[in-house]
Amino acid sequence: MNLHQILRKLKPEPVPRAEGVSDRVVRLGLLARFFDELLSGLPDLLLPTIRDLLGLSYTQASLLWQITDYVAVVVEPLNGLFIDIWQRRWLLGLGAIFIGLAVMVMGVAPTFVLLAVGFFLYGIGSGPLAHTADVVLVESHPAAPDRIYARSTMIDTIGALLPPIMVAVTFWLELPWRSLLVVNGGLALIYAGFILRTRFPGPAGASPDDDEPELPFWRAIGGNIRAVLTNRTALFWLAFLLLHDVTELPFSLQNLWLADEVGMSQFLISVYRGLALAVNLVALFFLDRWLQQRSRRHILLTATLLVLLLLPLWLYWPGVWPRFLLGIPLSFYLAMFWPIMKAQSLASAPGLAGTVSAVNALFGLLPLRLLYGVLADQVGLTSATILVQLPAFLLILLLVLRLPAGAQPTGPQHENSK
Incomplete structure (x- = not known):
């Protein structure tokens, strides 16, 4: 070739x-x-x-x-x-x-x-x-x-x-x-x-987008919100996104964890973060192709099971270099979640993707970062990470198992809000 x-x-x-x-x-x-x-x-x-x-x-x-x-x-x-x-x-x-x-x-x-x-x-x-x-x-x-x-x-x-x-x-x-x-x-x-x-x-x-809305402004907004909040498919994928936000909490303090718990220098932390981003790029390249050949359920199930296996090893295996070796496959499979979950949430309610995005944005009102920081102060960063991420990924696994196998579904129920 x-x-x-x-x-x-x-x-x-x-x-x-x-x-x-x-x-x-x-x-x-x-x-x-x-x-x-x-x-x-x-x-x-x-x-x-x-x-x-x-x-x-x-x-x-x-x-x-x-x-x-x-x-x-x-x-x-x-x-x-x-x-x-x-x-x-x-x-x-x-x-x-x-x-x-x-x-x-x-x-x-x-x-x-x-x-x-x-x-x-x-x-x-x-x-x-x-x-x-x-x-x-x-x-x-x-x-x-x-x-x-x-x-x-x-x-x-x-x-x-x-x-x-x-x-x-x-x-x-x-x-x-x-x-x-x-x-x-x-x-x-x-x-x-x-x-x-x-x-x-x-x-x-x-x-x-040159057209004007058919309904008065506030009536249109109110109707859209009600439609999303009664759409089981949209709520299903919004639950995915909320759990994904929870799994992301430890990344806000990951650089401190790499320095304090693992003992990496500032240089090694920079190298690790750069490597993780490069691995993410490769993962997204493959994800684009895999979505043409496999169902979302298959991809998310594989990624979730491997993350559940790799995460404890990455957290508890002592030494600097095991973090690099295990961090490569871990970063690869962590990159699978966000594009599928975000895209499917926006596609779950045709014509109401903006309203779904608005509901998702309200998750920012939850003091999740603060609660994670308090937990880390009480039990340490390593224990806080496993206590937060492990249950969240187990709940994600339960949601993934509800997805139909085979063809590319938009959610467990094929319904829309309009």
Whole structure:
């Protein structure tokens, strides 16, 4: 087999698309989470430099992303409701404008107050950009929503990999770090311009987003919420997402665990995190192909059983290098869950994907991170991780077993809300 044949074999198969959806719509949709990951990663990595320059305390530094989170808890549920009744190009375009301006403000901020304004603006724009794009992509590929979402997740993983490279090159070449934020924020504004000149599809079953809603605004929203909350398929996949959020809790303190419990240096932690992201990319590449050959039940069942096997070994096997060896397959199978669960939740209620996203966003009101931190203080990070993740994955296993075998189902019950 020559190189040309190998490249042809590796080339991904096209994802079946709804009639009338243009290449431009799909490409702009796929870039949304890429820009979100890129622009959120840059200030996060540059925070030590920003802190030293502005003389920030730990309290001030920690408050910055907390501001973003608080704003997002308000904006994202409202945005989800608007997705199903408003023009999507404006949600996407305004989201891109806000995150672009936010990062530019962070880049020029001479004081903590102006820096906080940048993080505030980011909280306004991130959800409308990322979550609206999720809905557009899933509804544009109704025959294979998890495949397009796997590709979207792959592209946003690339976006997450770029900030460390950009920051390293900027400091190596002794370039001004502020220009890195300003230039990339400007690219987001250019991206917003392309979005605002594009006609995006409207909700499933409706015409493109130039149309006005048939019902009065608040009646339409109320009807959509009731439809989602009475849709058993949507609730089934939302339960999946809630359990997935629980399994993700230990990752918020994983770097501390690798340092304190495993004894990794900052360099080794960086290497491990980079390796995990690279493995995620490979996993998503294979997931796209496996979804063409296997049922979601088969993929999720295999991933869940292997994670339940690997997780205790990874946590309790002593030494640094076993964490690398076991972390490769563990990261690979952990990457299987999010694209399938998120895509199927959005596909579970045709025409109401935005409302499903709004309900999902309300999970952010639960103080899960705080409760996990309290538990870790009481029993230690290793014990807290196993006490949180093991029951959550066992519950995920029970839900997976309820999925029909064979063909690609959207949930245990084939029903929709409209």
